[in-house]
Every structure is written in C-alpha cells, then in structure tokens.
Amino acid sequence: MLNPNMHSFNDPEGPKVPDGLPPVTDAHVHIFPGTIFSAIHKWFDENAWHIRYQMTSSRIFEFLLSHGINHIIALQYAHKPGIARQLNKYMAEKCREYGNRVTGMATVFPGEDDAGGILQDAFDAGLGGVKLHAHVQCFDMNCDHMDHIYECCRINKKPIVMHVGREPKSTAYRCDPYALCSAEKVEHILKDFPDLKICVPHLGFDETAAYRKMVEKYDNLWLDTTMVITDYFQMAEKIGLGHYRSDRIMYGSDFPNIPYAWDRELKELKAAAISRDALEKISAKNAADFFNLGSQPAWKDGLDFIGRNTK
Ligand SMILES: [Zn+2]
Known part of the structure; x- marks a missing residue:
C-alpha cells in the first residue's frame, strides 16, 4: 500500500552494472x-515517494546504457482514452534513435474506440508489445472488450506486460485494485489465450505465492x-528467487x-542464491524470449556505444 510519506533512500550508486553479473x-x-x-513526479511526491531520477526520456536511455545495461524495454501507459496514438508515436520515435538497444511497448486505454486498430498501428510502427496498468487504467481484465487487445497481441505474436497484481495499491487511484485484480482472473486469460505471452510485473505482488505456482503450470506466463526483490515494500512472503521457475x-x-x-x-x-544458469536467464535470456528480441533489427552502422545516431 502506497502512502504519502514513503521514504527515499539516499543510498550510494555504483558507476556500472555490478561486476560478476552477466549481460543485463x-x-x-x-x-x-x-x-x-x-x-507523475508530482503524483509520486504527493502519494508515495520522491522519485530520485527525474530525467527526460533520452537521458533515461543514456543513463542506463552508459552504466552498462545491455538492452532496455521501455514502457508507457495512457491514463485516459484518446492519447494512446500520440504516446505510441512518441515511443516509436524515441526508440528508433537507439537502434537495437531499446525495445518500446505500445499503450492503449482498454475500452477506448478502436483499441485493436490503435495497437495494430503501433505494432506496424515497430513497437514490440503492449503495457497495461490496471491501477491507473481501471480495467477489468476479464471484460469482453479486453478480448480485442488480447486477440490483436496474439495474432501479431506480441507480448503483454500487464500490471494486474493488487499492490502497490494507492487510495489516490480512481479504482480499487483489490476489486479489479486477482491471480484467479489472470488464470482465466492464460487458459483462454494459451498462445498469448503475458508478463505480470512485481512478481504479482501481493499474491506472490499464487503467481509462483501459476508460472509452474502455465508456459504463457512470465513475471518480473x-x-x-529489494527490501522496499513490506511483503507477506520473503522472496527467494531460487524457488521460482x-x-x-x-x-x-x-x-x-x-x-x-x-x-x-x-x-x-547478484547476491541471490541461484545458479549461474538461472542468473543468466533472469538477467537477460528470459527477456529475449518473452520480447522476441532475436527478431529485433540487426545492429546498425552509424550508432555509437549507447546506440545514438552518429551520422
Ligand atoms: Zn512500472
């Protein structure tokens, strides 16, 4: 549960991805x-924590790439109907500047007119999937109109990242995530669309135990x-990555x-009690599978180390 007084750590930051980690x-x-x-900065200041890195989109990409992150999956979400096309255009243009170092996800507001058309155009423009956020967009994932979105992703073989865990909830959202979201509802989608790839962020927090079991059962479910895995949120279950598929x-x-x-x-x-093989998968290989990164355009000449155009 978010509250207006969550603290921000002033912990020291390293100059690079920690030594010993595989490509990330x-x-x-x-x-x-x-x-x-x-x-968003204002909303977080009023309802959660102070955002430590207040940067432009280009600076965000440059920061992570120059600190040793190999590839970035960039997400956006439309908080109201009618703005998704514009946001998708913005995402496609930003990502194009960074060649194959950044993969952008589309957005759409569930239930808005021509949701399927908006997504199709975004995929045609090169975006690699879609991100949805149930707390901000207040959709019922099992509602009929969601099928347009699931179908469009399935047909185009594009993944969905959907924040449909119930936490971190906030009373400042227009809807109650506990009324809209549950692992059980996600299971309906997994069954109805067996060839649709879904990632639930935050390991499905707060239903982490239910999601950990669901990834064992369903090959179309991923978690991030x-x-x-930091100590920031109070969680009922201590996360042990070694217990996950x-x-x-x-x-x-x-x-x-x-x-x-x-x-x-x-x-x-880096400190997690997992095998080197699991570490390589969690650090990058699973994302390559989920987001079809092998099908990204090949490394282009004329891009510098961090993927900016040099010509
Ligand atoms: Zn997020």
Whole structure:
C-alpha cells in the first residue's frame, strides 16, 4: 500500500552494472513525454515517494546504457482514452534513435474506440508489445472488450506486460485494485489465450505465492522482479528467487521512478542464491524470449556505444 510519506533512500550508486553479473536487460523502464513525467513526479511526491531520477526520456536511455545495461524495454501507459496514438508515436520515435538497444511497448486505454486498430498501428510502427496498468487504467481484465487487445497481441505474436497484481495499491487511484485484480482472473486469460505471452510485473505482488505456482503450470506466463526483490515494500512472503521457475522470471527496475539507487536491485540479484544458469536467464535470456528480441533489427552502422545516431 502506497502512502504519502514513503521514504527515499539516499543510498550510494555504483558507476556500472555490478561486476560478476552477466549481460543485463532491464525489462521494466518507464519513459514519458515531459508534461506527463512532470505530472507523475508530482503524483509520486504527493502519494508515495520522491522519485530520485527525474530525467527526460533520452537521458533515461543514456543513463542506463552508459552504466552498462545491455538492452532496455521501455514502457508507457495512457491514463485516459484518446492519447494512446500520440504516446505510441512518441515511443516509436524515441526508440528508433537507439537502434537495437531499446525495445518500446505500445499503450492503449482498454475500452477506448478502436483499441485493436490503435495497437495494430503501433505494432506496424515497430513497437514490440503492449503495457497495461490496471491501477491507473481501471480495467477489468476479464471484460469482453479486453478480448480485442488480447486477440490483436496474439495474432501479431506480441507480448503483454500487464500490471494486474493488487499492490502497490494507492487510495489516490480512481479504482480499487483489490476489486479489479486477482491471480484467479489472470488464470482465466492464460487458459483462454494459451498462445498469448503475458508478463505480470512485481512478481504479482501481493499474491506472490499464487503467481509462483501459476508460472509452474502455465508456459504463457512470465513475471518480473521490479522493486520486489529489494527490501522496499513490506511483503507477506520473503522472496527467494531460487524457488521460482528460472526460465520465467525477468529482471526489471522501474527506473527512473524509484526511491533508491538505480543499481540497488541489481546488487540483490547478484547476491541471490541461484545458479549461474538461472542468473543468466533472469538477467537477460528470459527477456529475449518473452520480447522476441532475436527478431529485433540487426545492429546498425552509424550508432555509437549507447546506440545514438552518429551520422
Ligand atoms: Zn512500472
């Protein structure tokens, strides 16, 4: 549960991805146009924590890539109907500047007119999947109109990242995530769309135990570690990555919207009691599978180390 007085750590940050980690893909990074970012900074200051890294989208990519992150999955979400096309255009343009170092996800507001068409256009423009956020977008994932979104992703073989865990909830949201979200509802989608790839962020917090069991049972479900392998949230269950199906968990950070050092979670990942094979999978290989990164355009000439155009 978020509250207006959550603390921000002033913990020291490292200059690079910690030594000893394999190549890292960050599967959960947020970018937005400046006006929306300003509103998000304000919302977090009033309802949760102070966001430590208040940067533009380009600076976010440059920061992570120059600190040794190999590949970035960039996410956005439309908080109201009618803005998704514009946000998708923004995402596609930003990602194009960084060649194959960044993969952008589309957004759509569930229930808005022509949701399927909006997504199809975004995929045609090169976006690699879609991100949905039940707390901000207030959708019922089992509602009929969601099928347009699931169908469009399935047909295009594009994954969905959907924040449909119930935490971290906030009373400042327009809806109650506990009324809208449950692991059981996700299970309906997994059964109805067996060839649709779904990632639930934050390991499904607060139903982490239910999600840990569901990844054992369903090959179309992935989870990301975003913010829940640090010690930040009070959680009923202590997370032990060694207890998870290792080919279904992806590292993600929630950068830049975090209250602590950018590498805090990477240090936890490095210290996790898991095999080297599991570490390589969680750090990057599972994200490559989930987001079809092998099908990204090949490395292009004319890009510098961090993927900016040099021509
Ligand atoms: Zn996030």
